[in-house]
Amino acid sequence: MNEQELIERYIEGNLSSNELQDFETRREHDPSFRKSVEYHLSIRKVITEENRAEFKDTLRKLEATKSTAKHSSRTWWAVAATLLLAVSSYFIWLQGTPSPEKLFAKNFEPYRNIVQPVVRGEVSEDLKTKAFVAYETGDFSKAALLFSELFEEENEPYALFYEANAQLATDNNAKAISLLTQYLESPRKLTNIAQWYLALAYLKEGNMIEVKERLQKIIDTKTHGHSEATEILEALK
């Protein structure tokens, strides 16, 4: 094999380990051979840098053409004003004469996730995480579906609780009531919390008998939500 072929096979990566050893020995001891080898390695290095620089340039251009939404200040103000109006109308409504609906709205907030820590930006395939991500990002319809699936597949009681929360958040009171009732069939980690949410669900439904009974019990046992319960009962008098 002449020098040319040898170097060619070297660059191709086609030398056996013995051949490679001989190659390196020759490279070490033969200056002109070494020079040839390095010339070819330089060519490789140069072409590599060329290619990388070219592609990186393409990527930079990609970033530059990425549409940057130009916020016209007029649009921004219009959006802010609308939001402000919506929020203030809501609070004005809330201040008016108490109705079960208003009392519910005032007191309901989906219970925080204490089961599965969710790291922002992390992508996970498992059902549990997906459900909680949907829940935390406010996509309650999706969350409800996922928790329901989760319960079917893994029989985890907390799935009932969180699905109930999600259902309450999307106005499905009856479903929430049935889920919470099911959850409360056995003593659970979140029993007291669930009792509170069940009371709220009945409040939304307008089932005053259930509401008063349950809230009174919460007040008497001084469990989760008892101070709010006192306020609600007062308001309902």
Added chain:
Amino acid sequence: MNQPYIRAFIEEDEHLIQKLYYENRDLFLNFGKRYQLPQAELLDVYQDAFVALREKALQGKLDNLKSSIRTYLFGIGKYIIYDRLKQKDLSRPLKHDPKNDLENAATVEFEINNTLSEEEKLLQKNFKKLGEKCRNMLTMFYYRGLTIDEITSLGGYNNSNVVRSQKSRCLKTLKELISSNYE
């Protein structure tokens, strides 16, 4: 699972390449925050990692990849980040989250070349002067690491001798261009 992306790089499918780029961009930038590099630099790292990913795809190094492209990409990114931190003398131990898959992505070693010698700069200048056919030929051989036989079949040449002589002529032209610089 990774085949379509590998093909995309080889066939220069801009659309798919862009899709891959954007799919992972924000995730990487978010992931990289923990290393406390400025956002602009993180973007630069991401781009370098993406360039490296393409290179590996072109060199056939991803053909037997077991993990996802994303994990691999992040592995390269981590390697580059550590390299930069080392250069700035900023390597510090970080809190390790065992559940974070991306954090656990094994770093992928990658040859960060960078500086060219004077001779190499000259080579670079003259390589650019070569015709497209020669640049392609030499890129296939030296960059993508294809063998003469592979180039023969990919390029639809009659036989490997045709490829060899063409490559030889291109190298000769390159040498001539370089020496003509000294005149």
